Amino acid sequence: MxxxxxxxxxxxxxxxxxxxxxxxxxxxxxxxxxLDRRAAQLRGIYGDMPTRFDRNLWCAEVDGEIVGMALVGPPQEWLGPWVGELYQIHVRPDHWRRGIGSALHEACMGAWRAGGITVGVVEVWSRNDRAQAFYESHGWRADGHTRPGPAGTEYVRLRRTIL
Structure with missing residues (x-):
């Protein structure tokens, strides 16, 4: 990898x-x-992926094929200059449980440490038990903030200290 x-x-x-x-x-x-409408939007966003100084987009490759990605940058809601947001980690489902998400997570943490970020936040869909368990196993905890999500649910914000 x-x-x-x-x-x-x-x-x-x-x-x-x-x-x-x-x-x-x-x-x-x-x-x-x-889902299809959002997929089309994402293809346009990533297909014309601009280079942004305030974000890091990480890829995980296995045998030369991209099977995972992670994106970090400034929080969508201003929380201070020392706070970064992990917008997402995604791994192709046929590559789950192989350490790819953890390796991407560590890359994000390393970039934050190098950049002086001391607090991280991430939002997780309330029905995504797999993601919640992943983040909790990496030291993230709910901070009480939520926002509306799809299908009558919400997104839960998690927070962790970056050491």
Missing amino acids: NIRLAERADGAAVAEVHIEGRNAYYNGHVDVET
Whole structure:
């Protein structure tokens, strides 16, 4: 496995990893039309992946194929200059439970440490038990903040100290 920063040419592969990962947990809860509409948006976003100085997009490769991705940057809600947001970690479902998500997570933590970020936040869909367990196993805890999510649910914000 190789963890590296994404390059412009990785956009299409990163989009498909994101789509496969999110569809795995939304399947059966969010209608297909909504999933397809968001997939088209993601293909456009990652297909024209701009280089942003305030974000890091990481890729996980296995045998030269991108099978995971993680994106970090400033929080969507201003929480201070020392706070970073982990927007997402996605791994293709056929590569779950192989340490890929943990390796991506460590890359994000290392980038934050190097950049002086001391607190991280991430939002997790309330019905995504797998993601909640993953983040909890890596030291993240709910901080009481929520926002509306799809299918009458909510997103739960988790927080952790970056050491």
